[in-house]
Amino acid sequence: MEEKPNALNRRDFIKKAGLIGGALSLAGAAGAGLVAGSNKESYTGWGRTAYGGDQFFNRRPFRVETPTYEKVGTPERIAYIEDFFKRLGELRRLTFSRNGEAPRWSFDQGVDALPEPLRSYYKAHPGALEQYRFAMQRAAEQRENWPKYKDEFMLAQAFSAAHASFVSGPGAFPPQPDGPPEESDFRGVNDTGLKLKSAGHGSELIKQVAHSFGASLVGICRVKEEWVPQGFLRGVGRTDFDVPKHWKYAIVVAVPHEWDSMYANPTYGTSYDAYSNLRFIVGKLEVFVKRIGYSARSHFPPTSYELSMPPLAIDAGLGEQGRHGVLVTPELGANTRLAAVTTDMPLEVDKPIDVGIKRFCNKCKICAEECPSGAISFDDRPSEVIRGFRRWRIDQEKCYTAWNWVATSRPSGCRVCLAVCPYSRKRNWIHNIVRVADPRDPTGLFASSMLAMQKTFFSYPGAAAYLPPPDGDNKTYLEPPKWLRTDEWFDK
Amino acid sequence: MNGLINKLFLLPGFTLLIDPTIMKPVFWMAMGGLMILFFAALRYWFHDSKISMNWWKWLLAGAWYLLLFVVIAAAFTLIGEREVRAGVWFLAVFGGLMILLGLGLWQLLKKV
Numbered sequence: 001m002e003e004k005p006n007a008l009n010r011r012d013f014i015k016k017a018g019l020i021g022g023a024l025s026l027a028g029a030a031g032a033g034l035v036a037g038s039n040k041e042s043y044t045g046w047g048r049t050a051y052g053g054d055q056f057f058n059r060r061p062f063r064v065e066t067p068t069y070e071k072v073g074t075p076e077r078i079a080y081i082e083d084f085f086k087r088l089g090e091l092r093r094l095t096f097s098r099n100g101e102a103p104r105w106s107f108d109q110g111v112d113a114l115p116e117p118l119r120s121y122y123k124a125h126p127g128a129l130e131q132y133r134f135a136m137q138r139a140a141e142q143r144e145n146w147p148k149y150k151d152e153f154m155l156a157q158a159f160s161a162a163h164a165s166f167v168s169g170p171g172a173f174p175p176q177p178d179g180p181p182e183e184s185d186f187r188g189v190n191d192t193g194l195k196l197k198s199a200g201h202g203s204e205l206i207k208q209v210a211h212s213f214g215a216s217l218v219g220i221c222r223v224k225e226e227w228v229p230q231g232f233l234r235g236v237g238r239t240d241f242d243v244p245k246h247w248k249y250a251i252v253v254a255v256p257h258e259w260d261s262m263y264a265n266p267t268y269g270t271s272y273d274a275y276s277n278l279r280f281i282v283g284k285l286e287v288f289v290k291r292i293g294y295s296a297r298s299h300f301p302p303t304s305y306e307l308s309m310p311p312l313a314i315d316a317g318l319g320e321q322g323r324h325g326v327l328v329t330p331e332l333g334a335n336t337r338l339a340a341v342t343t344d345m346p347l348e349v350d351k352p353i354d355v356g357i358k359r360f361c362n363k364c365k366i367c368a369e370e371c372p373s374g375a376i377s378f379d380d381r382p383s384e385v386i387r388g389f390r391r392w393r394i395d396q397e398k399c400y401t402a403w404n405w406v407a408t409s410r411p412s413g414c415r416v417c418l419a420v421c422p423y424s425r426k427r428n429w430i431h432n433i434v435r436v437a438d439p440r441d442p443t444g445l446f447a448s449s450m451l452a453m454q455k456t457f458f459s460y461p462g463a464a465a466y467l468p469p470p471d472g473d474n475k476t477y478l479e480p481p482k483w484l485r486t487d488e489w490f491d492k
Numbered sequence: 493m494n495g496l497i498n499k500l501f502l503l504p505g506f507t508l509l510i511d512p513t514i515m516k517p518v519f520w521m522a523m524g525g526l527m528i529l530f531f532a533a534l535r536y537w538f539h540d541s542k543i544s545m546n547w548w549k550w551l552l553a554g555a556w557y558l559l560l561f562v563v564i565a566a567a568f569t570l571i572g573e574r575e576v577r578a579g580v581w582f583l584a585v586f587g588g589l590m591i592l593l594g595l596g597l598w599q600l601l602k603k604v
């Protein structure tokens with residue numbers, strides 16, 4: 001039968017419209033992708049999610065009985081002098097003049113003239129003191145160079161200073177403990193006379209409240225003695241102490257840095273955005289726990305901890321420790337900052353997880369390749385036994401050198417290893433596919449192909465490039481966001 | 493570009509129009525409509541090119557289109573999150589692979 005002319009027209013019309021429709025749908029795919037990539041709702045911890053929405057990874061299939069840290073000997077508590085910031089504090093007290101008095105020690109006097117326990121420490125760690133001296137020389141250069149950079153980084157400095165504004169001084173929050181833990185952790189505890197229904201109820205309640213205070217991730221674990229450093233107790237001072245009996249559980253919380261500034265490290269990011277959020281969260285949580293009848297003590301950054309946080313967070317099921325020593329979580333990657341509240345409130349603990357991060361680190365090494373100070377180990381496998389655990393060693397003195405070397409002195413730090421870690425990804429569909437598929441692939445092929453793509457497709461400036469001239473080019477991992485670029489908002 | 497977008501936001505009703513709670517489902521409904529139109533037209537294109545289709549050929553054609561869609565969306569997601577180099581590389585490598593697969597598929601559809 002002969003087709004009617006209008007039927008032919010309709011056929012032609014559908015053929016052409018269909019082609020245009022197909023092309024438009026592919027353009028729609030590009031548009032949807034652009035929106036998904038740039039959408040601020042994918043900025044985990046900085047978007048609209050609350051009440052646990054940030055903790056979107058299903059940990060249940062990956063729960064394990066044995067934590068992913070590798071215990072190979074008798075665990076030891078970290079000694080006072082092994083804590084980098086405590087050691088730094090001791091050295092600074094000697095090298096800077098106080099109350100008009102002359103400094104009590106200078107590098108030229110050598111290690112033998114140091115008081116104990118510094119002398120023994122530096123004798124046992126050859127090269128560490130020289131590295132610290134090198135860091136101090138870089139710090140002097142950093143101060144000298146500052147007039148050259150102060151306009152460029154004016155907004156970054158202001159952003160950091162704003163976040164750091166209540167970290168010290170009379171308005172600091174939370175207040176530091178005052179007196180021994182047996183007193184200070186119980187001060188303000190409300191005798192409610194009410195009995196908690198169960199430890200499970202306790203955990204669920206605390207997690208809800210912590211999320212409502214802004215915690216992206218929350219996990220709970222028992223406090224093991226080996227995670228409590230020895231030799232210093234806030235509220236008491238330098239002292240050897242047994243772990244207080246009422247530090248039964250740790251409520252461990254995590255938040256990320258603001259993502260765009262974090263990717264623009266070492267110079268545009270700051271540690272203090274996450275620090276200030278954490279201080280608010282655990283400070284409020286301490287008050288909350290005391291008000292419902294239990295002892296509480298908050299442990300928070302930058303240095304107010306009586307806990308070693310990464311292994312504690314592993315016990316609490318939040319993630320695994322990366323090659324760079326930082327906790328890596330499925331939701332936030334290495335963009336994870338930690339704080340905790342210790343308490344005697346009855347709580348149900350979480351189990352550690354194994355999602356294959358440590359195994360991925362064996363092959364990856366990107367953070368080691370990009371670290372401007374060479375502080376991160378290149379060893380194929382964790383190779384050193386430190387206080388009873390086999391792990392990768394981080395050279396703290398070298399890391400500190402980079403803080404004093406990059407163009408900005410404040411926001412102090414470097415954080416390049418957080419930015420370049422392939423796990424540090426926002427919450428959008430492509431990264432969620434990887435989050436779901438990678439830990440479920442027993443062959444490891446998925447991880448290997450992801451790593452191959454990561455190394456081929458993504459651009460990394462290279463370790464030295466992050467340093468100022470003549471050593472480097474003040475590069476950042478990604479370009480800084482517009483809102484942190486002084487030239488976008490101010491004229492010279 | 494940003495200035496223009498900011499001005500658009502000031503237009504009455506614009507915020508409501510682009511509000512994601514309504515725009516997300518509307519966008520995907522429109523995309524669905526475009527895809528239906530595309531596959532409806534494809535039937536005629538195959539017919540006019542003397543390609544006879546059966547269920548597994550349609551399945552392969554659909555899978556190819558879906559993969560291409562995912563590749564484009566993934567590349568532009570990377571570009572959207574400012575990993576421009578990775579996005580372009582992804583598009584070049586996997587987009588190129590999709591074109592080759594598409595040519596192969598076309599030959600297969602024609603021959604069998």
Ligand code: SF4
Pocket residue numbers: 324370371372373374375376398399400402403413414415416417418
């Ligand atoms: S913060 Fe910087 S210097 Fe320190 S380990 Fe990470 S990348 Fe290296």
Ligand code: SF4
Pocket residue numbers: 322323324328334360361362364365366367368420421422423
């Ligand atoms: S950058 Fe690579 S090696 Fe380093 S912590 Fe991340 S995954 Fe591990």
